[in-house]
Amino acid sequence: MKHKSKAFVILKNVKALVGKEIGYVIKALRSNRGGKFTSKEFNEFCEKKMRFNPTIKWGRREKKNKTILNIARCMLKVKSMPKEFCAEVVSCAIYLSNRFPIRNVKGGLKPKVDHLRVFWSIAYAHVPNKGRSMLDDRNVKHVFIGYDANSKGYKLYNPNNGQMIVSKDVELLKKRHEIGRKKKTLMIFFHISKKVIKKL
Structure with missing residues (x-):
């Protein structure tokens, strides 16, 4: 929907389509109190055709x-x-x-989290044989910035050339990361012992 003014027309079309194709009737509608849902014609249509409360928040x-x-x-x-x-x-x-984690997991299946990595940590992406010569580096240094929605790959950012790539063949460093030219040590522990704190 490019324009908010089209909301009323779209609602009528959707209501007609649902009733014709599926045989269902839209009886109730919830909104976030946006202006497109509180117009006079919108409210009049909803009062006649369905139960509608424009004051309910999401x-x-x-x-x-x-x-x-x-x-x-x-x-x-x-x-x-x-x-x-x-x-x-x-x-x-x-x-x-x-x-x-949630209290009630549908089907008793918990989400897999073993692939999660530390955000903005150093990552070395493997360069395929087709993209390099015999003397070129096999791995290129990147920074981990997220997870790809369409594959099991990781999103990586190269600070040297500003390019972003998605790769599955990645070695992520869990204990060290680099931001620009500054090197810092990142300890991945939920509970850091007193000995480690003294060393820091």
């Missing part, structure tokens, strides 16, 4: 969006990343939030 969706933005904001701050990576950070935050 609390669950708004809460989910807020959670994702909070995760993305923390990732940007912790890694001192520029805002140009905002889209990739949000995409990664959505991927992770969909795998958060």
